[in-house]
Amino acid sequence: MSPGLVPLTPDLAALLGALIPLEQPYYDAASPGLAIAQTLKRLGVSVVFGVVGIPVVDVADACTAQGMRFIGFRNEQSASYAASAWGYLTGQPGVCLVVSGPGVVHALPGVLNAQANCWPLVLLGGSSETGQRGWGAFQELTQVEVCRSYTKYAARPASATQIPRTLQAAFRHAINGRPGPCYVDLPADFIQGTVAPVEETWGPVARALTGPDASAVAQAVACLQAAKAPLVIIGKGVALARAEDTMRELIDRTNWPFLPTSMGKGVVSDNHPRCVSAARSAALAEADVVLLLGARLNWMLHFGQRFRSDVKIIQADVCPEELGHNRSAHLTLAGDLSVTVAQLVQAIRCKPQFVPFDSTHSVYWTSLASHTQRNQAKLAAKCTDDAVPMSYHRAFTEIKTALQPVYDQVVLVSEGANTMDIARGMFDLAHPRRRLDAGTLATMGVGMGYAIAAQVYYATQRVVAIVGDSAFGFSAMEAETAVRAHLAPIIIVINNSGIYHGVASDSDYQAKARSHTLPSTALSPNARYELIAEAVGGKGYLARTPQELFQAVGDALGQSTLCLINCIIRPGSQQKLEFNWLPNKAQPKL
Template sequence: MSDSANAGELIALALKRSGVSHLFTLNGGHIWPILTGAAEHGIRIIDVRHEQSAAFAAEGWAKVTRECGVAAVTAGPGVTNSVSALAQAQAGDSPIFLIGGRAPEARWGMGSLQEMDHVAVVQSLTKKAVTLGSAEQAYPLAADSIRTSLSRRTGPVFMDVPLDVFFGSDDIPEATEHLIADHGPLPDPDAIAQAARLIREAERPAVMAGGGVWWAHAEEDLKRLVEVAHLPLNVNGMARGVLPPGHPLFFPRARGPALGEADLILVIGVPLDFRLNWGQSPVFADGARLVFLDVDDLRKHKVPDVAIYGDLKASLAALAAAAETPERTEWLAHLREAEAAARARDTAMTGSDSSPVHPARLIAEVNRYGDPDAIYVGDGGDFVSFAGRLIERPKPGLWIDPGPFGCLGSGPAYAMAAKLAHPDRQVILLSGDGAFGFSAMEFDTMVRHRIPVVCVVGNNGIWALEKHPMESMLGMSVAADLAPRTRYDKVVEALGGYGEMVERPDEIRPALDRAFASRLPACINVICDPKAEYPRSSVLM
């Protein structure tokens, strides 16, 4: 190796030394130096068909590994095409590092190809957004960007590099630093004691936990807290799987009474956003005491009785050590009764033999098919709402979806990242037919790079998340229909994958067998009932 390198190679070296193994990209002249540098240093390059998929794949990598996912995109439209992924990563606290090309500094303002001020566009969507000013700063700034993405509230970081700076050179630094993320301050012992006292005094406590637990590597600490204090648990986002299905303290179907009747709610690593009705009644009980545990106070719209902000893993461990409480038999029995009743109400949907297929029956079949360590990826509206309701995973990290930002088209990129990170596992992409249209060409990416993801399309020929509410609220629907029975399976076949159309419930499992046996990227295109409406309770506006 030479004693010096251009800025692109220095950035690639910083990535490599920070543990980055994959770079998601779409080729563009403004980023050639980082592509060649990545190739030279053994970082696997996955080139996609649209820049949004490069950035979404970086986020998917982050979601399944809890490492910083990295993407590189060309200047101008390459960066603007990635903005939705930055916004989604910010909303979901996903640590990604997006590197953009940039017009040459020497001709800045003269109208170079794809010249624009990217930083001004993305700074509200990132933890940090900077322009690299010199080759001397390439290595330290890239390393610091990785560290920043993984510190405190994890999230996206952006750096663009002018073309002439990319080709500047500097000495190669020695590998003397180690990546150490900052997880925030340790908890205040007095606040821990106060929270533990509230837990012991509560008659009807409940826990609502979210993705912050996953990013803090705190799932075992939360599990211990819940078990020693006998606290009923509900989760959303990346916290799914903290408790396995059937655990006596897990109440995914009794969230209404658990939160709506509680006298104490612990809000752990989750924002009070639309999914929780902003912490208001009827989702949260009026008058319930509140304990917040999180890395910071982002989107905590109510005044808590106790707030513990900082290192979430350390906070949960400390609280678990202080909060041992006897089981509240009557409260838990009440919730178990509500849980059982809610599950019983779903049997008509999940057991339906109708053709076209009821989406709940399709989800139930796919759920039964997957291995215990299979990774499910959701990409859609109502179809993924059914999946989120019915699919329960034994561990966290086995379900990923767009999260509260809800950007359709992220699924193929998430799925390919999940399969690259865990090539020995099944990866099943659950896609609505509307969502499928956003990123269908990424099946070409999967074919070229031999990434055998199996996609199950719930094809009901409508934008169900819009059509059903419009009809119930307005008495009509506008711009809410797609072509019926579109052969999305043939699209995947044409790109070199495996495709099959399914019209009856008894055809689903054999089709999945054939799809996995093909060892190709695959599409099982299931014709679903457009009249089947998801029984929604959350406000989606």
């Protein structure tokens, strides 16, 4: 030791530490993973969906330690679909946690799906270290820029200490105005460093509720009251806004006929006497005043082209930019749907001279009733076909009959082209947010993610996912996710051996396969999808006849694990593919 130097004893080190505070943090250091988890918990998050790896494992573990549930998926697409569905079901942003680079890219379909459906979602993506950016770092990608086109807000915190406030900003953007997805970038060096514990006292972000001008509401009520053929279209925006109670009162007070969109079903019961779903085309074509609530005039409503030329459209939406899109609106009601519907009800309550729609002497209502009766008779005839392999309608009849004892508790997930379209008309709903389907973006592959999210949310009810065989193939391994998470959805694969339809017979399939001339829509006939469930610890069923299908559904209702029913139906034939949603050479009418 050099002369004059004093040995650094433990006591002296403690004294120096007290005298030189700049060498010590002025707070108790914590991992940023813990700070992220604490922030998410204070924002009201109870479940996080995702796929972990370096550098986000610590974040997921910290979330679990904070009492949140982390559900680890096999693919980021399904995780992001689940998180987007969670946003719709809860009204609060769903959270999806993924790794850097490919993980973020694989999660983009769920982000885009949330953007198209207007569902609140926050994607958290790990990223390469800030000091290595531009060097070709591990899984390096300009993730904020990649996500910006599909999100309302995309940001990388300036430092680890800014992570909590950046998360809060993302939640605020996701839920306010038109809900949608947001992205927060989490660099590896931020996650692996130290940061002050979260001290902010703020809690969950609240939606700022605004309503339309009172005079516009009064004009809308007067216009609808004067209509000879009024129609209310209930979109999923009403379900997302949780406006079902006032929506039911609006219909009951006015007697106005209503038409729900596919995920607007159940806001007012499909069995309500004023529901005209079975006369959809006639209602769209004959209405003279349409109240459009939380639904867009996009392809799902034929861009508004099936309305009569002199129709008066009263359009209500939380997003002012949507008002008048594709068809000029006679009146616009900009505001949150929960406020808008409540204002409409209040305006009617305060109008003593208001007269409900008189369906008894209405030519319009007589026409809708006639169309309803005729279409229901056609549907009933399709449901009695006993031929094997089964038709879609026969299979759905057996499923619905088997579910009848618990039908009021069923949450329905539906995806696939024909599978989803036909199921929409066959399964009636009496409660909101009990049907999830491919939605505005017509996204295939959402079924398993949606089913898992729905079963977590509706813990005591039965989630039944009715999916096409092609659609199931996008996310089949998420059956293991459900089993591992101790979830018990019932998955029914409608197996017609193809996309839209399969090859007419097994012998024809084999001949075409040998000559390499299989059509692009063909899938393997009689694939044993139910064995996937058995392989991962669930229970599988093969159903080829109506009786076998009925028994399989009934048995599945008594199980406490994932059940997968492989339902073999007719493959169809190679007829010309058509899509009835879209008119030919469609051009919006301004």
